Amino acid sequence: MKQQLLQTIDEFQTVDELPVRDDTIVSYSGVPGAFAEQAAITFFGEQAHTLPVANFREVMEALAKGNADYGVLPIENSSAGNVETNYDLLSEYDMTIVGEQVIEVNQAVMVLPDASLSDIRKVYSHPQALMQCSRYLEQMGWEQINMVNTALSAMKVRDDKDKTQAAIASQRAANLFGLKIVNPIGNNNSNNATRFIILHKNRITAMGANKIGITLGLPHESGSLYEILGSFNRHELNMTMIASRPIPGRQWEYYFYMEFIGSLESEEVKQALLEIEESSINLRILGNYRTLL
């Protein structure tokens, strides 16, 4: 086990910068105007070729099949919390986190150019966006319809030409699809941001990477989480995030997603991970990438 973990760590290949060529393809869930597309462009620059796919799972599939070089997935929103299903996808697919990108997210409420607020009966958006706007939507009492993506909702409102429909999406989506914004910030908190992770098929890590993501299961024993955090503490590693998810098909058993500051090249990190592997189940190193400290 010890040998295997060290071997996995050795497999991570350090590169000066993440490889981006003229034909690099970055996959995201949605259509142009999606916040994820914005994250892709902010991270890779305008020269990146973006590949919109139907849903989060398809982002993973595009990577697995070699249809895309990178994938972009939302992992956490500052007001609605974790994008929980994506933790499950991280467990299911063997992809590497190679970067992160935070995007300020203002969820605008938009309608057809000749419609107004009082016409609205139905609102279309992604469940996360609906959750981020829960207080506003509670007051309005409109029918809420789940879409796989916010920008797709804006496209639907444009195409259906129905004045009773509204979409919750980005300002950019409103511009792209020629919709009128009736409320520029529908989200519960004006201070709303989403953190996206950048995924790659191979185990690479950019020079200067300072954050590590892992997942692990914990045995049903008193103090098992305390023991894990003790390893971080002994090696003076700062855990920046912890989230728990139920293990599929098992009642009240959880796996944990954790992030901490460090480099896989550091001896302290290696020692901590060896200790953590001893006291956890199925430890997986998801990646080592750069974050702004």
Next chain:
Amino acid sequence: MKQQLLQTIDEFQTVDELPVRDDTIVSYSGVPGAFAEQAAITFFGEQAHTLPVANFREVMEALAKGNADYGVLPIENSSAGNVETNYDLLSEYDMTIVGEQVIEVNQAVMVLPDASLSDIRKVYSHPQALMQCSRYLEQMGWEQINMVNTALSAMKVRDDKDKTQAAIASQRAANLFGLKIVNPIGNNNSNNATRFIILHKNRITAMGANKIGITLGLPHESGSLYEILGSFNRHELNMTMIASRPIPGRQWEYYFYMEFIGSLESEEVKQALLEIEESSINLRILGNYRTLL
């Protein structure tokens, strides 16, 4: 601070059994046939008067206004994870957790008696239930419409008399609203259960209570969570659950919801809570109640 915490603990009044009279009213979100109603009846017995309200917030409001003696809220599902918005309601309202009830949840897919699977174009349900059935729904590709409650979705399908509509709700809801089940278990995992908490306005705790729920914020310091878990460990208290939620209006700051085994009357628990208060922000004791160990 120390004095205040001990005073709060003293305010909890131990009762032999939770007071239930002939006119006791238990509020839940939904309509008859909801899993929450099932939880209320299982916990309080058939003599309980149940009061259905429009959404989770209204359960809290019914307690606050004295329209109900008890409230029932889902807090955790074994496959979809935490019912996150209810943690926020626990922070917002000063209610006490006085009990818990686990209900096996099989999400059935149901249509009008003369409709069949191939007629379905739209599916109505609560976002949590849609999430629990995500894999099945991904395959079917139906439009997904959020309702405040699963049973309400079944009622809608009955009332709209539209063969293209399906609801995801309980077997009981199908019986109540005369619908035909086309798939008895739509949930991703057959082993699907929801844990409900029972709330009361006053700080009471039933004799033999063995689980404590708390919420707390953590300072942005390395090792702050480790310190909290250290208090549990030193006093040999077993933490059974931990969940984190973003603090409204603050970016990437979290509060934690934790449960551990113990009684507020125990000296070890009091000492641990005094220590935890020192190293956390806004510690709140949500309740002390019975669980099956």
